[in-house]
Amino acid sequence: xxxxxxxxxxxxxxxxxxITFFLGLVAAWGVTYLRRAKHIVDGxxxxxxxxxxxxxxxxxxxxxxxxxxxxxxxxxxGVNIIFTWQGAVIAAVVISFPVMYRGAxxxxxxxxENLIFAARTLGMKxxxxxxxxxxxxxxxxxxxxxxxxxxxxxxxxxxxxxxAGNLPGKTQTMSVAVYTAxxxxxxxxxxxxxxxxxxxxxxxxxxxxxxxxxSFRKRRKAS
Amino acid sequence: MRLEVDIEKYYRGFHLRSAFSVDTERFALLGAxxxxxxxxxxxxxxxxxxxxGRITLGDRVLFDAEQRINVPARDRGIGYLFQNYALFPxxxxxxxxxxxxxxxxxxxxxxxxxxLREVADQYPAELSGGQSQRTALARMLVTRPKVLLLDEPFxxxxxxxxxxxxxxxxDLLDTFDGPSVLVTHDRxxxxxxxxxxxxxxxxxxxxxxxxxxxxxxxxxxxAARLTGCKNISRLKRTSDGSLYAxxxxxxxxxxxxxxxxxxxxxxxxxHYFTYIPAEDAAGMEGMEASEGTKTSEEGAPILRCRLQxxxxxxxxxxxxFRTEGxxxxxxxxxxxxxxxxxxxxxxxxxxxxGTFTLQLPPxxxxxxxxx
Numbered sequence: 001x002x003x004x005x006x007x008x009x010x011x012x013x014x015x016x017x018x019i020t021f022f023l024g025l026v027a028a029w030g031v032t033y034l035r036r037a038k039h040i041v042d043g044x045x046x047x048x049x050x051x052x053x054x055x056x057x058x059x060x061x062x063x064x065x066x067x068x069x070x071x072x073x074x075x076x077x078g079v080n081i082i083f084t085w086q087g088a089v090i091a092a093v094v095i096s097f098p099v100m101y102r103g104a105x106x107x108x109x110x111x112x113e114n115l116i117f118a119a120r121t122l123g124m125k126x127x128x129x130x131x132x133x134x135x136x137x138x139x140x141x142x143x144x145x146x147x148x149x150x151x152x153x154x155x156x157x158x159x160x161x162x163x164a165g166n167l168p169g170k171t172q173t174m175s176v177a178v179y180t181a182x183x184x185x186x187x188x189x190x191x192x193x194x195x196x197x198x199x200x201x202x203x204x205x206x207x208x209x210x211x212x213x214x215s216f217r218k219r220r221k222a223s
Numbered sequence: 224m225r226l227e228v229d230i231e232k233y234y235r236g237f238h239l240r241s242a243f244s245v246d247t248e249r250f251a252l253l254g255a256x257x258x259x260x261x262x263x264x265x266x267x268x269x270x271x272x273x274x275x276g277r278i279t280l281g282d283r284v285l286f287d288a289e290q291r292i293n294v295p296a297r298d299r300g301i302g303y304l305f306q307n308y309a310l311f312p313x314x315x316x317x318x319x320x321x322x323x324x325x326x327x328x329x330x331x332x333x334x335x336x337x338x339l340r341e342v343a344d345q346y347p348a349e350l351s352g353g354q355s356q357r358t359a360l361a362r363m364l365v366t367r368p369k370v371l372l373l374d375e376p377f378x379x380x381x382x383x384x385x386x387x388x389x390x391x392x393x394d395l396l397d398t399f400d401g402p403s404v405l406v407t408h409d410r411x412x413x414x415x416x417x418x419x420x421x422x423x424x425x426x427x428x429x430x431x432x433x434x435x436x437x438x439x440x441x442x443x444x445x446a447a448r449l450t451g452c453k454n455i456s457r458l459k460r461t462s463d464g465s466l467y468a469x470x471x472x473x474x475x476x477x478x479x480x481x482x483x484x485x486x487x488x489x490x491x492x493x494h495y496f497t498y499i500p501a502e503d504a505a506g507m508e509g510m511e512a513s514e515g516t517k518t519s520e521e522g523a524p525i526l527r528c529r530l531q532x533x534x535x536x537x538x539x540x541x542x543x544f545r546t547e548g549x550x551x552x553x554x555x556x557x558x559x560x561x562x563x564x565x566x567x568x569x570x571x572x573x574x575x576x577g578t579f580t581l582q583l584p585p586x587x588x589x590x591x592x593x594x
Contacts, residue, residue: 117270118309120296122323123366132322136313 001192004169005177012085012173013154016092020153021146023093024100029130031101032108042105049098053158056094060163064090083165088173091159096149103145107138140211147208151201226370226402230266230276230286239263239273239426245402251417252406252428253449259426260406261306264372267404268303269296280370302368306375308359310347316358317343324365333361337391352380353388360395371396371403377412389415410450414438422446440481444593447490452589453559454491470556472549473524475588486590493541493561495587498570499525499580524583530574531557540567542574 031041048056064081065071074080081087111134119129135142157175164171166180174193181190229242239259243250252260265271267278269285272293278286280301285294311319316339324330334340337357342350350358356376363371376392377385393416396403407413413420414434421431424445432440441447447455456470466475468489475489527547534541542560549556560581562570573579 112307112309114305114307114309115311117265117268117296118303118305119311119323120270121268121299121301121303122362123297123325124323125297132314133311137311 001189002168005172005174005193006196008085008169008171009154009173009175012088012092012160013150013156016089016096016153017146017150019089019093020096020100020149024097024104024145024149025142027097027101028104028108029134032105045101046098048094049102053095053156053160054162057091057159057162060087060091060094060159064163082163083167083171085164085171088156088160088164088171091163092153092156095156095159096152099152100145100149103148104138104142107141107145108134110141111137144208144211147204147211151204151208154200154204155197224281224369224401225279226267226404227277227279228263228267230263230273230278232262232266232271232273232275234262234271237426239266241266241423241428243421243428243431245404245419247401248419249396249403249405249417250431251413251420251434252404252423253408253410253413253420254423255408255449258423260423261374263423263428264303264374264404264406267370268301268372269294269299270303300367300369302363302366302371304359304363304371304373304376306378308347308355308379310350310355310358310362312347315344315346316350316354319347319358320362320365323362326365326367329367330361330365333365337361351384353384356380356388357391360391364395369401371399371401373403373405375407376405377407377409392416422449440589441490442482442591444488444490444591447488447589447591451492452490453493454555455591456489456555458486458489458590470551470553471526471558472546472551472556473526473583475524475583476585482590482592485592487593488591490589490591491583491587492589493559495584496560497523497582497584498562499582501573501580503580523585526581526583528558528579528581530577530579533575539563544579547578 027045031038031045034041061082062068063070064074064087066075066082081090115133115137116129119133124132155175156173157179160171160173161176161179166172166176168180172180174197178190178193178197181187181193225244225246227244230239232239237259239262241259241263252263254260262271266273266286273286273288275288276286277284277288280299283294284290284292285299286292311322314322317334320330320334320339321327334343337360339354339357339361342354342358347355347358356379373392377389380388389412396416405413405416407416417434419431419433420437422429422437422441422443422445430442430446432442437446438450441450441452444455454471456468456473459467459469461467461474465477466483466489467473468475528544529547530542530544532543534543539561540563542562543557544560545556545558570579
């Protein structure tokens with residue numbers, strides 16, 4: 001069995017998660033402290049969650065493809081993302097970003113407001129408060145959000161196949177491999193990939209439950 | 224150093240108006256829950272922003288709406304003790320204090336002063352109530368604040384620790400060279416800890432006096448209730464000019480006391496009734512007044528009382544009664560008389576028999592306005 005879809009999926013999902021982690025965290029902190037237009041910004045940042053992935057893929061194609069201004073700029077500097085694993089990363093980032101953003105925001109907002117007020121009256125600067133008070137308290141929730149967004153990136157199909165296509169050994173992820181196998185009538189191969197994916201996803205979810213359970217217990221003890 | 228506060232804020236359908244000043248003394252903001260006292264503290268600390276007004280500390284302007292000055296909380300030099308202490312849960316006691324300390328030796332000194340050495344490496348979740356509070360105090364003091372703001376500092380503690388912790392806070396307040404503002408809904412706490420008391424009601428600071436004056440002459444019905452006055456009645460002037468307590472069914476005579484002219488209510492503390500033994504009571508028949516009350520020679524109203532209920536407390540006995548023939552049946556028509564356990568032994572038989580006689584020393588009447 002050719003295991004390249006597994007490595008490709010992992011490479012794409014891990015890269016995407018690293019990017020999504022930082023983007024999502026910054027967005028979560030920014031929106032929490034936003035005063036105006038909070039709901040609108042939140043809506044825009046969350047929209048990939050509710051759009052069909054093929055719609056997202058289509059929009060990405062328009063943005064990065066040959067016919068757009070940005071796409072032509074990229075071409076001029078020799079960068080092409082269509083049908084590459086980097087394109088799949090971009091698709092995975094867009095799809096999994098709302099998961100990280102919303103999870104991180106929830107975790108940050110759960111932090112007792114009085115802790116932040118106290119830190120301010122005690123002379124701490126805002127970034128120090130984020131680093132030493134908010135993030136440590138919100139960490140279990142943030143980690144859980146990261147894990148969930150990794151799982152989402154790993155399972156991405158619709159946008160990936162539109163941007164990155166289905167090039168075996170280059171952009172054929174596990175979910176695409178299942179589809180291809182079924183298309184070719186190779187049920188047995190499809191089943192093998194399904195088992196791999198299910199095992200992975202289950203492990204990830206169990207890990208996530210463990211992490212959020214730990215934070216719940218810690219908070220209960222403190223109250 | 225003088226703290227001057229004069230602010231207004233509209234907050235979730237609530238209109239806050241607070242104006243007061245505190246020098247190097249202890250000022251208590253007393254009021255029921257939700258009346259705006261914590262919000263006032265937060266505005267002083269810079270955690271919340273008033274819509275209008277001015278806050279100054281010494282000759283520094285901390286907030287001025289018109290001049291658009293709003294010093295951030297971290298630069299105001301204000302110490303704030305939160306009701307739940309707000310200790311950072313991810314840091315040990317030592318880390319909590321050192322995270323904000325600019326002077327390391329002073330931080331070590333405070334660790335010793337508040338007896339926190341043994342628990343220095345424990346996390347807030349492992350501390351007792353008293354230890355948590357001492358940690359919060361040490362952390363607050365290590366920044367050398369110029370003003371202390373204490374938000375209901377004892378409400379999170381069990382009764383038996385409260386006294387000990389209160390002494391610690393009293394020690395602290397005694398040696399603190401600056402204004403301190405304490406927020407509480409407990410009138411006894413305000414009395415014990417503060418020099419002056421301000422009453423807040425529905426967002427407004429309605430009055431402020433030094434504490435003895437406040438308890439002797441609360442001035443308003445709300446303030447009187449806050450001080451724990453249990454007997455409050457509406458007041459009416461009868462045709463011959465004397466005052467009549469409507470809810471009690473008692474005529475109070477004419478020449479009555481401070482504030483009587485524009486008073487709408489009258490209050491009387493449950494501890495101040497004088498008991499008249501049966502023998503003497505009989506001799507007071509035949510003086511005039513309305514049903515159920517007579518007036519003695521000195522002009523002190525005499526009440527014929529009908530027992531409703533006796534409640535035994537730990538160190539005192541609470542006697543609830545009505546006056547004979549009182550036509551009014553409002554909640555305020557039920558009067559309260561409190562005696563300590565020794566006093567109770569002397570009057571027990573007569574009171575439990577159902578009818579007894581009491582006297583109202585007129586100098587203890589408090590004339591109140593309803594704002």
